Amino acid sequence: MNKGRNFVSLRAKPDNEGKQSMKMKATDTAPRVKVAAWKQLTVRVPPEVHRALRIRAAEEGRSCAVIVEGLVRRYLVGGKPA
Numbered sequence: 001m002n003k004g005r006n007f008v009s010l011r012a013k014p015d016n017e018g019k020q021s022m023k024m025k026a027t028d029t030a031p032r033v034k035v036a037a038w039k040q041l042t043v044r045v046p047p048e049v050h051r052a053l054r055i056r057a058a059e060e061g062r063s064c065a066v067i068v069e070g071l072v073r074r075y076l077v078g079g080k081p082a
Helices: 045-061 064-076
Strands: 022-025 033-036
Touching: 045 064
Parallel strands: none
Antiparallel strands: 022 033
């Protein structure tokens, strides 16, 4: 049984069949433009890790999402696993 230690939960909403990754979006003043579709990722981390991430993000003036995305991208292009 997993006791929560080293546990990572990944949850994303399923794609609808035939749905494109780019959606068309229009505003009152602008013509339709393509906007990238984002996916949600849920990751469970210990409270102290979450707090430290929020503090560092605030100090750097960035969001937690931007930091995590950068780390995942670096990993995907051949970085060392954590």
